[in-house]
Amino acid sequence: MISIFIVFILFAVFILFFINKLTDSLCIQKEIPEERQSGVFRTINVLITILLISSFVEILYST
Incomplete structure (x- = not known):
């Protein structure tokens, strides 16, 4: 149970970082004002x- 939690937290941090990086690229490409x-x-x-x-x-209640 703890290992699932730790892996999911690491996954979530990676996803949020990557999505923010993509959002920054979108703002630059579309020239969205500051x-x-x-x-x-x-x-x-x-x-x-x-x-x-x-x-x-969903993962928590499916296991």
Whole structure:
């Protein structure tokens, strides 16, 4: 149980880092103004966090 938790946390950190890197590339490519970038990052991070939490809950109750 603990090993699943540790692996999932590492996976989640990697996913969030990679998604933020892709979001930064999107903001640069689409030339999104600086004042709107924080909203874009916040929205994407909240949605990804919700997906990661729901995935963790599904894994938790399936084992």
